[in-house]
Amino acid sequence: MPQPYRIFGSEMSPYSVKVRSYFRFKQIPHVWIPRGPDNDEDYRRFARLPIVPTVATPDDEGIQDSTPIIERVEAICTQPSIHPADPALRFLSELIEEFGDEWGNKLMFHHRWHADVDAEASSRTLARLLLPHGDAISVAEKARAIRERMTGRGHFVGSSQANAPLITAYYGELIDLLETHLASRRYLFGERPAFADFGLSGQLYEASVDPTCGAEMRARGPKVLDWCHRMMEPRLDGPFEDWGALAPTMAPILNYIGRYFLPWTTANARTLEAGADNFTVDLPGGPYSQPPQKYHARSLAALKGKYAQAMGAPGLRAILSAAGCLDYLQ
Numbered sequence: 066m067p068q069p070y071r072i073f074g075s076e077m078s079p080y081s082v083k084v085r086s087y088f089r090f091k092q093i094p095h096v097w098i099p100r101g102p103d104n105d106e107d108y109r110r111f112a113r114l115p116i117v118p119t120v121a122t123p124d125d126e127g128i129q130d131s132t133p134i135i136e137r138v139e140a141i142c143t144q145p146s147i148h149p150a151d152p153a154l155r156f157l158s159e160l161i162e163e164f165g166d167e168w169g170n171k172l173m174f175h176h177r178w179h180a181d182v183d184a185e186a187s188s189r190t191l192a193r194l195l196l197p198h199g200d201a202i203s204v205a206e207k208a209r210a211i212r213e214r215m216t217g218r219g220h221f222v223g224s225s226q227a228n229a230p231l232i233t234a235y236y237g238e239l240i241d242l243l244e245t246h247l248a249s250r251r252y253l254f255g256e257r258p259a260f261a262d263f264g265l266s267g268q269l270y271e272a273s274v275d276p277t278c279g280a281e282m283r284a285r286g287p288k289v290l291d292w293c294h295r296m297m298e299p300r301l302d303g304p305f306e307d308w309g310a311l312a313p314t315m316a317p318i319l320n321y322i323g324r325y326f327l328p329w330t331t332a333n334a335r336t337l338e339a340g341a342d343n344f345t346v347d348l349p350g351g352p353y354s355q356p357p358q359k360y361h362a363r364s365l366a367a368l369k370g371k372y373a374q375a376m377g378a379p380g381l382r383a384i385l386s387a388a389g390c391l392d393y394l395q
């Protein structure tokens with residue numbers, strides 16, 4: 066019997082719950098290992114970078130980075146597929162997956178560490194997860210250290226006093242669009258989860274457990290909250306829909322991606338190329354400034370590579386053009 070995949074992850078890590086949700090959907094034998102002191106030695110054998118999730122394959126190879134992890138396993142375990150058969154829809158799903166990982170993370174991370182109530186709750190939860198056997202004093206000390214470290218990191222993803230009202234408005238608008246879209250379907254592309262669902266729900270699930278974003282989601286997006294929970298144990302409940310059925314409520318989501326995420330990630334990549342240490346991009350709601358993020362430029366290049374493969378798919382160009390996405394992808 067081959068040994069199962071092992072996922073070193075954290076309940077507080079959006080990329081970890083994303084990968085776990087994928088393994089659960091595919092019913093691939095796996096063990097979830099909450100990252101902590103009890104598995105430090107084992108984790109270090111597989112982790113090239115000190116991040117979660119880190120997955121150990123049945124052959125004892127360590128793999129990292131949630132998108133390539135899923136793509137690699139999907140290439141071996143093809144059924145049930147997380148990709149719609151229609152190549153245009155498949156690309157849209159890949160676009161939303163990338164959007165979830167990068168933009169969704171900004172919305173979640175900012176709110177998790179910006180207000181006192183969120184930073185306090187998150188640091189305490191993380192401290193307890195990292196010190197499962199710790200006494201109250203050591204957990205409180207750990208929570209203080211985590212809070213200091215994470216609050217100091219906010220500016221990496223654009224979290225700042227000036228951006229705070231903008232990011233809160235981005236979050237609310239996204240919840241409204243998803244609430245409408247999920248009113249009549251269980252997953253983003255129909256009755257079964259696609260790549261998009263894994264990327265976006267991981268971030269929004271984490272937002273849902275935090276005080277500020279969770280309250281907003283309960284009040285404003287109950288269907289979104291249901292979907293976040295559904296995505297913890299996603300199932301094959303029926304077919305993917307076609308573009309005709311998805312378009313009325315998915316086109317506005319793509320339009321949001323074309324108005325916020327793609328201009329932002331494009332400006333970010335240009336800033337890195339130019340070697341500047343800050344950039345400002347005009348987004349709806351007002352100018353948004355932050356230091357450039359290295360990882361995003363790489364993942365934007367990967368997304369453009371996927372578009373180059375998919376660009377001949379019937380209907381795709383027209384959908385992306387109408388949503389204001391096309392110019393950023395070619």
Ligand SMILES: N[C@@H](CCC(=O)N[C@@H](CS)C(=O)NCC(=O)O)C(=O)O
Pocket residue numbers: 077078079080081115116117118129130131132166
């Ligand atoms: N791009 C990576 C991101 C992984 C990542 O950023 N993980 C965070 C937790 S969500 C982490 O481990 N950060 C290291 C730290 O907090 O020290 C992925 O998709 O897996």
